[in-house]
Amino acid sequence: MLPLQAAERNKPPDRLNILFIAIDDLRPQLGCYGHDEIHSPQIDKLAAQGTLFERAYANSPVCGASRLSVLTGIRAHPNQWETKDMSEEFTTLPAHFKNHGYHAVSIGKVFHKMHDREADWSVPPWRSAAIYHGEKDWAGYNHYGIWQNPESAEHISAKKRGPYRESAEVGDDAYQDGKVADKTIAELKQLKQQDKPFFLACGFWRPHLPFNAPKKYWDLYQREDIALAPNRYKPENLPRVSGTSDEFDGYALTGERMTTDEFHREARHAYYACVSYADAQVGKIIEELDTLGLAENTIIVLWGDHGYHLGEHGFWGKHNTLDHSLHSPLIVLAPGNKKNTRTRGLVEFIDLYPSLCELAGLPVPNHVQGRSFAPLMTDPEQAWKSSLFVNWWGCKAVKTDRYLYTEWRKDGTITHRMLFDHELDPMENINIADKPHAKPVIDRLSALLEPQWER
Numbered sequence: 001m002l003p004l005q006a007a008e009r010n011k012p013p014d015r016l017n018i019l020f021i022a023i024d025d026l027r028p029q030l031g032c033y034g035h036d037e038i039h040s041p042q043i044d045k046l047a048a049q050g051t052l053f054e055r056a057y058a059n060s061p062v063c064g065a066s067r068l069s070v071l072t073g074i075r076a077h078p079n080q081w082e083t084k085d086m087s088e089e090f091t092t093l094p095a096h097f098k099n100h101g102y103h104a105v106s107i108g109k110v111f112h113k114m115h116d117r118e119a120d121w122s123v124p125p126w127r128s129a130a131i132y133h134g135e136k137d138w139a140g141y142n143h144y145g146i147w148q149n150p151e152s153a154e155h156i157s158a159k160k161r162g163p164y165r166e167s168a169e170v171g172d173d174a175y176q177d178g179k180v181a182d183k184t185i186a187e188l189k190q191l192k193q194q195d196k197p198f199f200l201a202c203g204f205w206r207p208h209l210p211f212n213a214p215k216k217y218w219d220l221y222q223r224e225d226i227a228l229a230p231n232r233y234k235p236e237n238l239p240r241v242s243g244t245s246d247e248f249d250g251y252a253l254t255g256e257r258m259t260t261d262e263f264h265r266e267a268r269h270a271y272y273a274c275v276s277y278a279d280a281q282v283g284k285i286i287e288e289l290d291t292l293g294l295a296e297n298t299i300i301v302l303w304g305d306h307g308y309h310l311g312e313h314g315f316w317g318k319h320n321t322l323d324h325s326l327h328s329p330l331i332v333l334a335p336g337n338k339k340n341t342r343t344r345g346l347v348e349f350i351d352l353y354p355s356l357c358e359l360a361g362l363p364v365p366n367h368v369q370g371r372s373f374a375p376l377m378t379d380p381e382q383a384w385k386s387s388l389f390v391n392w393w394g395c396k397a398v399k400t401d402r403y404l405y406t407e408w409r410k411d412g413t414i415t416h417r418m419l420f421d422h423e424l425d426p427m428e429n430i431n432i433a434d435k436p437h438a439k440p441v442i443d444r445l446s447a448l449l450e451p452q453w454e455r
Contacts, residue, residue: 015197016335016360017298018097019289022201023278024063024109024208025318026304028329030275037227039220039276042283043331046302048340050333051377056347057399058306060391061318061325063208064112066305066349071111073353073368075455078393082116090367093353095120097199100362105187108180109203128179131205137161139210139250146210148174155252164251165270166212172280175212177204181281185288192292204281207274207308209247209317217273217280226265226272229311230427235322237431239416241394241408244309244325245317264311271310296335299359301352304328312427321390321397321406321418322428334359334377343376345384346399389452396452398445404428405445409453417442 030040032047033054059069064081068074072083072090080086094104098120106125111117113133114125129144136143141153141162149168156162172178184202191198206213248254257263282302289295309315309324318325330347332355350370357364358372376384390397390406395416397406402423408416417433419442425432432438 014297015101017191017197017294018102018199018356018360019285019298019300020110020199020201020356021282021285021300021302022067022108022110022203023282023302023304023329024203024205025306025308026207026275026278026329027308027310027324028304028327029310030329032331033329037225038272040279042279042286043302043329046282046286046300046333047331050300050331050339051337051341051343051380053330053332053347053373053376054342054344056303056328056330056349057326057388057390058328058349059389061306061320062392063305065391067110067112070303070305070349070352071117073350073365073370075350075369075389075391075452077391082111082113084116088367091365092117092120093356094199094201096353096357096362096365097360098122102197102199103191103194104199104201105191106201107184107187107203108176109205110201126183128176128183131176144176146176146212148212157250157252157254159250161251162210163253164210164248165253165267166210167215167218167270167273168212169215172214172277174214175206175277177206177278177281178214180204181284184285188285188288188292188294192294202285204278206278207271210251211267211270211274213270213273213277217276218269220276221269221272223265223269226268228261228264228268229313231429232264232311232314233429234313235420235429235431237434238313239408239418239431241416242320242322242406242418244313244315245319247317258316259314267316268310271308299335299356300331300333301356302329302331303349303352304330305349319392321392321395321404323404323420323422324428326390326397326399332359332377334374337377338380341377341380343380343384345373345376345380345382346388346401347373347376347385348388387448389449391452391455396449398448398452400445403441403445405433405442405449407446407449414446419445 029035032044058066065076068076098104147162152162354364354372358374395408406418419433420428
């Protein structure tokens with residue numbers, strides 16, 4: 001049984017709070033994941049206090065569907081950007097906690113659209129601007145104050161967007177994520193006064209495009225020291241139907257520059273700066289949680305909604321079923337669990353819903369398709385899932401301990417295949433789907449995917 005709160009408050013047994021931190025387009029290129037070129041001290045510190053999942057994967061390489069999978073516990077199709085697009089019966093994660101006595105709050109980008117399932121929260125969701133649900137292009141220059149440097153106005157794309165990156169000499173709260181952190185801290189102070197547990201979801205935009213961050217975070221890096229991707233060429237035998245995101249094309253200062261070394265270092269520099277900016281905001285929130293005496297009674301989960309290419313295979317962004325588009329950070333801290341643990345157990349993001357339920361002592365709704373990974377936080381070396389699944393346009397993929405397999409179908413017929421051996425080819429430079437020795441592997445993995453096509 002969980003410990004009782006202070007007797008003078010005369011409350012029922014205490015329940016753990018939830019601090020749910022989502023970071024857009026965050027790949028696991030962080031210090032705690034073994035990448036010391038990134039300055040991520042706050043996330044690294046969080047990882048040292050909890051469990052780091054080395055092999056966590058998005059169920060779809062796009063933010064809308066990935067977030068729906070997490071927040072409904074159901075495998076979403078990539079064209080499902082709002083819950084109204086889903087046909088299954090479900091209770092969202094915040095609504096489930098709200099129904100069990102929690103005060104549920106959404107700040108920043110949690111659902112892709114702010115007004116999606118608005119009634120599932122205890123108070124209306126908050127964002128610093130009408131981004132993602134206004135009548136105008138959300139990234140049009142300069143609808144929502146996304147750019148802060150006057151010089152950015154000199155570079156406007158054909159789509160009427162500003163440059164893909166900016167390093168303005170401004171404070172953290174000039175951009176959206178600083179405002180999200182400030183609002184979250186203010187909310188924590190209010191929640192401290194309440195007589196009920198909270199489910200506080202906080203969503204940061206960076207490092208999503210445009211790569212805009214205060215200059216002090218750019219100054220953490222020396223551009224000449226930033227390494228280029230070692231495999232700036234497409235994988236051998238890559239199916240023509242496998243591509244990447246065209247998001248960069250909507251911004252200025254891209255185009256033909258994107259093939260140059262100059263752009264590669266500049267874009268990586270910009271992305272790294274945005275990661276450090278988001279990292280600093282996370283640190284502010286965790287510090288306030290501790291200052292308020294809430295940390296010892298709060299489950300913290302930090303996750304990136306999917307992965308991201310930074311020049312690998314000449315790709316920028318996500319929107320494919322390669323490892324860089326799917327692999328993302330996941331860190332969970334729960335009071336009473338082991339600290340500074342790591343697990344290589346395969347985890348997919350639909351597992352978040354049942355895991356938070358188990359950690360908080362809530363029942364898991366029948367519709368939830370994931371499996372709680374809470375046991376991995378106690379015994380990180382135990383045998384775990386043998387496969388996880390991905391849904392993308394025209395294709396489905398399965399990730400196992402060794403392989404990542406994708407197949408495309410049209411009218412029930414397999415048209416293209418892609419198979420990477422992560423043991424022999426961790427950088428995914430050779431698609432071995434047409435190799436004779438791969439046939440038994442493909443037959444086995446295709447059979448695993450067969451029920452997924454029926455969803």
